[in-house]
Amino acid sequence: MINPAPFIDHTLLKPDATEAMFAVLCEEAVEYGFASVCLPPAFVPFAVKRLYGSEVKVCTVVGFPCGYNTLHQKVTETSELVALGAEEIDMVIPVGRLIERNLLLVEEEISQIVLASEQVPVKVIIECCYLDDDLKRRATEVVVKAGAAYVKTSTGFGPSGATVADVRLLAATAAGRIGVKAAGGIRDLSCFWEMIAAGATRVGTSSGVKIVSAWHKLQNCKD
């Protein structure tokens, strides 16, 4: 088994998290070699400084977690965060508009954010827990069309997080054209592998240290 770390966005998005906790998050990300730290907009400058010179990317969120800010707001938030040094942007679609079947509005929003993000990869959270399978497929098509880099299952704030079935559905629809990020409720190594096996190319979790430690233990057993 390969090392899970490069697949993991090391994530801390709790409203009550403090700077000391984000400092630990950044240290762990370097130590374990995670793909990125995923943290709140207000802590992007802090993470940029802490991770200077490392390979760990700074990932943050836009329109998070509800997705119902004005488009103008989401676009200016994206521009500001990229200017501050964010290297990956996880945005939330306007879920209610998708449920209304207003696909054009959803596509327009993603396109504008992709434009505002310049070369920074955009992951688009479609919040699967509110969608039927038909809408999950349509949303993934829209995400591909709008030029985003990934479709992402969940915010972790909804009634449920990533499921293996959803990851499989999104990966089948994306068909290699974009990445698939699984997030929400992925708390151990076996769950991580299930997501990868289902087609996830990135995993967002606050349990990255636990997952990689479990992997190291398994490696040591085999040696």
Place this chain on the structure above:
Amino acid sequence: MINPAPFIDHTLLKPDATEAMFAVLCEEAVEYGFASVCLPPAFVPFAVKRLYGSEVKVCTVVGFPCGYNTLHQKVTETSELVALGAEEIDMVIPVGRLIERNLLLVEEEISQIVLASEQVPVKVIIECCYLDDDLKRRATEVVVKAGAAYVKTSTGFGPSGATVADVRLLAATAAGRIGVKAAGGIRDLSCFWEMIAAGATRVGTSSGVKIVSAWHKLQNCKD
């Protein structure tokens, strides 16, 4: 008993709510005489049109529900929403900064949003579920000092909503200098009255129709 309606912000902040649901929210607010509709930023223009000529105010949210957007973002969001016609702003403080005891930063943020809101009343959500009583008191003092109109208990997105004890504590600290808004989990008439008795001057709830209908029934019984 007096009519609960004028104390109620008729609230719909679910990520999956559709325009049709916001249309019903606005109709109900006029029919029942609620203080305001409280809805997502992206639906402010819609509500402004729908409520034109009525007494119902358009209330929306800033930095909601996590409070960890950049200050620049929260300020521009406030300005945009006021320009779009929002008549009340419910903002979320950076809770982690309060927990770090960085009271100055919290006060500065509220002050800037109060300034950006011009004459529009600002309600400040301190998200009590993450705070001990000392921090709830300190936060309320900061809210008063920064010139906001209300201190508000909860977003409704945290692990718990308004409690009678919290409303009592906030009201005692505010001591009539600002209003107290109770929100989160207030779903029936008896809970509504408990909050008012504890010192709430405004109540945010998605159960306003049920609450006012229960009150009407009681009135009819007495006639």
